Amino acid sequence: MDLNHPVAEVQSYSAVTISIELAGPSCGTAEYGTTMPTKVDDNSSGSIDDGQAVSAVFNLLSHHRRRVAIRYLATQVGTTTVADVADQIALLEGQHTNDRYARICVSLVHNHLPMMEDAALIEFDRDQGVIEMRDQPAEIISHLELVNDTDISEESV
Amino acid sequence: MTRDDASSAKSLTFDPEERAYVAEFDNTTGSPSTTVILMIAEITEQSETDLKPLYHVIDPDVLDRIVRDRPSGPDHNKRRIEFRYQDLTIRVLSNGVIKVYPPSTRGNQKGLEDSDT
Secondary structure, eight states, rough: OOOOOOOOGGGHHHHHHHHTTTTTTTTTOTTTTTTTTOOOOOOTTSOOOHHHHHHHHHHHHTSHHHHHHHHHHOOOOOOOHHHHHHHHHHHHHHHOOOOHHHHHHHIIIIIHHHHHHHSSSSEEEETTTEESSSSOOOOHHHHHSSOOOOOOTSOOO | OOOOTTTOTTTTTTTTTTTTTEEOOOTTTOOOOHHHHHHHHHHTTTTGGOOOOOOGGGOHHHHHHHHTTOOOSSSTTTEEEEEETOOOOOOEETEEEEEEOTTSSOOOOTTSSSSOO
């Protein structure tokens, strides 16, 4: 599993927030990590003590594109288009070419989004090309806060 | 969402001897899993987004790791994964070569996969 990211650089998240503003008219402007709505009856924010569940979470977070997608979707209210998520990834990978963008869309539709749907993290409407996060995944977000993904231009694609 | 002008699998050729479409995966521009999808979209003349999600057939992370995390040394190209997808047989070698066999050439595996797309 790919866990070679440095930890404890949480403060550098501001770069993610900045990129959100560039994403287009349909994107919200919520600040990352500030006022994420949570369900009243959601008591799942504690530690994950089931071994398989832990592995599933780290498997989910093992690809930088899924980490970017989850972070971004956590800031969104309502549905988000696949194109918006792809824009976020292309922006952070630093190569906004047509070829790269097409491959990002393919990887989202054929890999990352079905996997996130399988994990009950999102609802993914393939026909409409829209995604909605089901609940605010507090424990997944807390794991995400341990890694610094502000520069993913060197990640393998 | 789909950009038709976007990209085709680079250097897609048909090898008449092997009766397979062959492409070499380029790890500077993409991964084996996206290359497989782009190849098949081109071969079957469908939009990439209309193809059945690859995730439901094989874990694309695993497919990508066979090339990315291949062992070093003389055995670096000995790993391979073969699976069926969209009635085609796809073989991904750890040296980055991807081969797609139409059903007529390797159609001896009927019934292994449905074709519900």
